[in-house]
Amino acid sequence: MKETSSHERGDGSGNQSGERASLEALVEKVVGAAYEVSNVLGAGFLEKIYERALMEELHIRGGRVKAQAPYPVAYKGKHIGMYSADLVAEDRLLVEIKCVDVFSNQHLAQCINYLKVSGLHLALLINFRRPKVEWRRIVHDL
Numbered sequence: 001m002k003e004t005s006s007h008e009r010g011d012g013s014g015n016q017s018g019e020r021a022s023l024e025a026l027v028e029k030v031v032g033a034a035y036e037v038s039n040v041l042g043a044g045f046l047e048k049i050y051e052r053a054l055m056e057e058l059h060i061r062g063g064r065v066k067a068q069a070p071y072p073v074a075y076k077g078k079h080i081g082m083y084s085a086d087l088v089a090e091d092r093l094l095v096e097i098k099c100v101d102v103f104s105n106q107h108l109a110q111c112i113n114y115l116k117v118s119g120l121h122l123a124l125l126i127n128f129r130r131p132k133v134e135w136r137r138i139v140h141d142l
Helices: 013-041 047-060 105-118
Strands: 065-075 078-089 093-098 122-127 134-139
Touching: 013 047, 013 078, 013 093, 013 122, 013 134, 047 065, 047 078, 047 093, 065 105, 078 105, 093 105, 105 122, 105 134
Parallel strands: 093 122
Antiparallel strands: 065 078, 078 093, 122 134
């Protein structure tokens, strides 16, 4: 029995794998930019400084990025507030910046909730606290 690719089957999942590859390339771009920011600035600044530097580095690399992108939060259908993402790259990747000793379960839960509210499926949690950047990928309904 011959195995068929998703493209040969015509089920549309070939487009899905193309989207995943594109998203993976975007992750690589953002992580690379984060390492560059860390190399240039080092550790010890506040989150806002790293947010601005990462945004600038992504612009230099030809990326489209928004800072403090607002998303409404609803409770039982009623608007109860707004959440602002640190950065959103290419309208597809949420980037949450931290300057903490270690990532906690709270940080991961926070990213999952941010993904739910934004309707996005992938987030990067990036920690600039140490000399070497630490990052995690958080996936929701991908």
